Amino acid sequence: MARTADGTAYDIAGDAEAPVVVLIHGLGLTRSATWARIIPDLAQGFRVVSYDLLGHGETTLPEGEVSLSALAQQLAVFMDELGIDRAALVGFSLGGMINRRFAMDFPGRATALAILNSPHDRGEEQQRIVEARAWDTAAGGPAAGIDVTLARWFTEGFRRDHADQVAAVREVVLANDPANYAAHRKVLAEGVRELIAPEPPITVPMLVMTCANDSGSTPAMTHAIAAETDDAEAIIVPELQHLGLIEAPELFSKPVAEFLGRVLNQ
Numbered sequence: 001m002a003r004t005a006d007g008t009a010y011d012i013a014g015d016a017e018a019p020v021v022v023l024i025h026g027l028g029l030t031r032s033a034t035w036a037r038i039i040p041d042l043a044q045g046f047r048v049v050s051y052d053l054l055g056h057g058e059t060t061l062p063e064g065e066v067s068l069s070a071l072a073q074q075l076a077v078f079m080d081e082l083g084i085d086r087a088a089l090v091g092f093s094l095g096g097m098i099n100r101r102f103a104m105d106f107p108g109r110a111t112a113l114a115i116l117n118s119p120h121d122r123g124e125e126q127q128r129i130v131e132a133r134a135w136d137t138a139a140g141g142p143a144a145g146i147d148v149t150l151a152r153w154f155t156e157g158f159r160r161d162h163a164d165q166v167a168a169v170r171e172v173v174l175a176n177d178p179a180n181y182a183a184h185r186k187v188l189a190e191g192v193r194e195l196i197a198p199e200p201p202i203t204v205p206m207l208v209m210t211c212a213n214d215s216g217s218t219p220a221m222t223h224a225i226a227a228e229t230d231d232a233e234a235i236i237v238p239e240l241q242h243l244g245l246i247e248a249p250e251l252f253s254k255p256v257a258e259f260l261g262r263v264l265n266q
Contacts, residue, residue: 007060010051014043026093030057041253055180066183134189141178206232211240
């Protein structure tokens with residue numbers, strides 16, 4: 001593990017001469033919890049950089065307001081410190097919002113986007129419900145509704161047969177600073193408003209994936225994100241839920257690696 005001057009914790013794997021791929025995790029998780037079983041596959045063909053979001057994992061707590069633009073700025077500063085001018089960005093959930101915001105705020109620096117299980121246009125009524133729920137439960141911190149959350153993230157069979165892995169994710173989530181978790185949850189709830197039909201549109205090569213039973217980042221949302229970028233690809237992974245990339249990492253690492261290999265090695 002290494003840490004930048006401003007406190008962002010990160011790891012690097014793979015050939016130093018290969019195209020750079022940066023992995024961005026989601027709310028309440030960490031780089032290791034999210035990507036540990038995917039990095040070895042991607043590192044066979046790419047220089048893979050993973051980092052912890054503001055106040056998550058081993059990264060220091062933020063000093064200012066947390067917003068989607070602030071999270072994109074964290075990524076830009078992080079890349080600058082590592083001397084990375086351009087990179088492909090793979091984002092899960094909130095991370096898939098951050099990489100889109102980064103592509104909008106720092107044009108030319110994203111070589112490709114892979115957007116995994118990330119929310120989009122919820123419709124006005126559902127958007128109000130999601131925002132109200134984020135505000136109402138903020139005081140409870142990461143422990144609020146954790147069992148309901150894990151049931152939404154993992155299939156029933158996985159929770160039964162791999163209770164140790166589910167417990168490990170639970171522990172990671174509960175370790176979050178309550179105020180920082182609440183601030184990021186509000187970004188997850190509210191930030192999609194910034195990403196709907198961006199103008200100018202995002203034009204970099206894009207792969208959008210989700211799972212068939214992901215209730216918060218639905219197949220319809222995945223197709224909507226892809227429809228906003230010319231030639232974007234959409235993949236729906238059968239049966240799984242929000243944390244399908246932990247439950248069956250090979251179903252994500254293979255198509256992501258194939259996509260990146262195709263668009264980065266042209």
